[in-house]
Amino acid sequence: MDKYKKNNILKQQGREGRYMAIRNLRYQGDDILKKKSREVPEEEIASEKIQSLIDDMIETMHRYNGVGLAAVQVGVLKRIVVIDLYDDHGPIVLINPVVIKTKGEQEVDEGCLSFPNEFAKVIRPAEVVAEYTDRDGKRMRVKAKELLAQVISHELDHLEGELFIDKIIPGTLEYIEPEKG
Numbered sequence: 001m002d003k004y005k006k007n008n009i010l011k012q013q014g015r016e017g018r019y020m021a022i023r024n025l026r027y028q029g030d031d032i033l034k035k036k037s038r039e040v041p042e043e044e045i046a047s048e049k050i051q052s053l054i055d056d057m058i059e060t061m062h063r064y065n066g067v068g069l070a071a072v073q074v075g076v077l078k079r080i081v082v083i084d085l086y087d088d089h090g091p092i093v094l095i096n097p098v099v100i101k102t103k104g105e106q107e108v109d110e111g112c113l114s115f116p117n118e119f120a121k122v123i124r125p126a127e128v129v130a131e132y133t134d135r136d137g138k139r140m141r142v143k144a145k146e147l148l149a150q151v152i153s154h155e156l157d158h159l160e161g162e163l164f165i166d167k168i169i170p171g172t173l174e175y176i177e178p179e180k181g
């Protein structure tokens with residue numbers, strides 16, 4: 001991505017005209033990734049601090065072409081996850097998410113923004129039903145399958161300090177070098 005494009009992205013506005021910022025990612029080997037995140041009190045969701053964090057998480061996920069990001073990955077131990085499958089729905093924000101039910105299994109290729117260039121096969125549930133609070137403070141329920149079920153499962157693991165690298169199918173880890181230039 002060239003600098004011109006990058007500058008344009010940095011000028012994008014979030015909710016209520018706030019400027020969004022790209023936050024530093026935490027990477028493999030950083031102890032914070034193994035820590036459990038704390039619930040966000042419902043009365044804090046509308047605060048500038050939490051809303052800005054959400055905007056920045058979405059911006060950071062987009063910058064690194066991720067489909068999901070947990071707050072712990074930008075160094076904040078709060079139970080907040082953002083997901084974007086780059087479809088018509090747009091970004092989904094899950095605060096204090098809880099898995100209600102899972103069904104079946106799928107074997108999937110997976111990576112993680114905290115493990116750049118590492119990919120492996122992992123078993124995830126084929127379907128996930130989860131409840132969460134959205135950024136407007138409404139309690140919501142999502143019934144997910146395929147990629148969305150995979151991403152929800154991966155991101156909710158982050159909130160428990162669990163990493164995909166610890167549950168890969170042995171022998172499937174691959175290192176893919178980024179393209180130069």
Ligand SMILES: [Zn+2]
Binds near residue numbers: 111158
């Ligand atoms: Zn991850």
